[in-house]
Amino acid sequence: MNISETLNSANTQCNIDSMDNRLHTLFPKVTSVRNAAQQTMPDEKNLKDSANIIKDFFRKTIAAQSYSRMFSQGSNFKSLNIAIDAPSDAKASFKAIEHLDRLSKHYISEIREKLHPLSAEELNLLSLIINSDLIFRHQSNSDLSDKILNIKSFNKIQSEGICTKRNTYADDIKKIANHDFVFFGVEISSHQKKHPLNTKHHTVDFGANAYIIDHDSPYGYMTLTDHFDNAIPPVFYHEHQSFLDKFSEVNKEVSRYVHGSKGIIDVPIFNTKDMKLGLGLYLIDFIRKSEDQSFKEFCYGKNLAPVDLDRIINFVFQPEYHIPRMVSTENFKKVKIREISLEEAVTASNYEEINKQVTNKKIALQALFLSITNQKEDVALYILSNFEITRQDVISIKHELYDIEYLLSAHNSSCKVLEYFINKGLVDVNTKFKKTNSGDCMLDNAIKYENAEMIKLLLKYGATSDNKYI
Incomplete structure (x- = not known):
């Protein structure tokens, strides 16, 4: 018997009527209602687990709003036919996050298919990147921390009427609409040298203070370059010239647009889960194309140190990591890079x-x-x-x-x-x-x-x- 038949059966209706009569008989005898005393107090672990579930739900809800704005309003996504519809009401759907996951898988599949099969050297480099820890660097001239680091997206800053210098411009908002994210440079974690390993992003000095975090966001996304300006600058703009002096041919090759198969505005985008795999595969693709044998040998060296790997990645790409809406954490380090004018x-x-x-x-x-x-x-x-x-x-x-x-x-x-x-x-x-x-x-x-x-x-x-x- 299906559900509708069950609800409409005579026996079911008789049972409902019988229960209703018993309740009417019982209610006049009820004088008060109170909660039964709990036999045991919930333990601290259960309380913490419950709090984390609630916090994660709010993070996911906020992320859905940020991604919904980006994928529905950014004109580049519309041009590439990968935009989503704006939510019909004020509430953004979790489908926006699912859309990010689908795009991430698409770009991974695209580059994986292009490179298959990988050589032993390439597999070793890919494994090194995947197993490396990442550090995320946000630079600013603002005082963003006391005991807690609080960094807000441009959209949130605007909504709160906060006065500060803007690094988000009209074209970013029109074409990418990622102004509800907090931006970070990406570094390979190193115990040999103090972070930050880099003080500029795409030739730009964004501030005298570097705020370093070593944890990602389950709802963040990474691009291999600045998301809007995906052109790698000429070699003479790069920060670590002594590193670049080791090579010759690759210095002529690095200045280029980094994009997918649909043209310049087709910027590969990866969710947090896929970002290291995407970074490694696209790096291998660049190395394969390079005619600089000394650069190839350096990249595939068995004793490649974390600092060297960071120099390679931030020379070939300069990745950018984005966290929805706001970062608020006690787990950070503030480093003064230089004096503030x-x-x-x-x-x-x-x-x-x-x-x-x-x-x-x-x-x-x-x-x-x-x-x-x-x-x-x-x-x-x-x-x-x-x-x-x-x-x-x-x-x-x-x-x-x-x-x-x-x-x-x-x-x-x-x-x-x-x-x-x-x-x-x-x-x-x-x-x-x-x-x-x-x-x-x-x-x-x-x-x-x-x-x-x-x-x-x-x-x-x-x-x-x-x-x-x-």
Whole structure:
């Protein structure tokens, strides 16, 4: 008998009616209801296991949201016909994570089929990579840690209204839409040398502080290069020139796009489970194509040290690891790679470093000027609230191209900072520019940039203009 037949049978209905009658008879006799006392308290291990299950569920839910955004909004995925539909409601489906797993398997199958069979030397190198531990490096000028490291994605930073320098640009968001991930450089773990082994990623110095973690995420993904800019830079841009001096031919071969079979934008992507296998197979593919015999011998050497393996991988590829939404961990190491300049501290809203460097009014004026030119409203207001700035101090601020009045009213400038300057008598609303756009005033700038809020503010304080559209 199937389920519908069972539910509709006469005997079943009679049993339900009988149970219903017994319950009606019982309910009047019930005077109170309470939970039975537990005989034993749950042990600590069970509590910890339960907490981990809940935490993993939340991680997976967050990851699903990040991947759903990336795979449904990124125009490159649409062009490659590997996009997914955006969720019909606010809740992202776990299917977005399953989609990552399918793509990862596709790229593994594609390169595995191309390379089959592997030689003994190639199998040895592949085994070395798979059995190596990885270190993940995030560089920043921001102060991201106290006892706990907290790194947020650009999307999360935006949603919380946090002011900081951005390393995510319009094309990244339009074509890849991976702005809800935290980015890391990838290194081979070494006990011979202190990490970080590298301080640049794709020629870029992302900051004076390196935050090192040695654990991956079950929901992370790796690309062999920068996910958007998948071109390996020419050899003279690479960080470890002494290593590269050992070779000749390969130095001409390394500058290239790393991509799959569908063209330049077909960037191989691997889930955490597959990432070391993908890294190893694509490295073997590059070595096979190379005409540099000394480089091949070095790569297949039996005594290849972890540092040497890292030099090879970050020369041929420079992999990038991505963790959804946010990293929050006590298990990390912060390494100061170099000193932070005042401008870097200002643009990163690094108040700890700003307080260290701003020791007098002269330096405070420099910090104020940098905050205005870099449109750092939070830092400008911080300096203004902690130092007594006069009109004469403002006059002393010099810039080759722009008057201070021009900078205060430039495109995307802060109305809050401008109003502070006006209220304190630090600038006159009708001062004419002497440098760029000589003869114009702040109201002209506001009109030019169609800043309705600033126009209203300036008119409130008596601004005038020769502009006929006022």
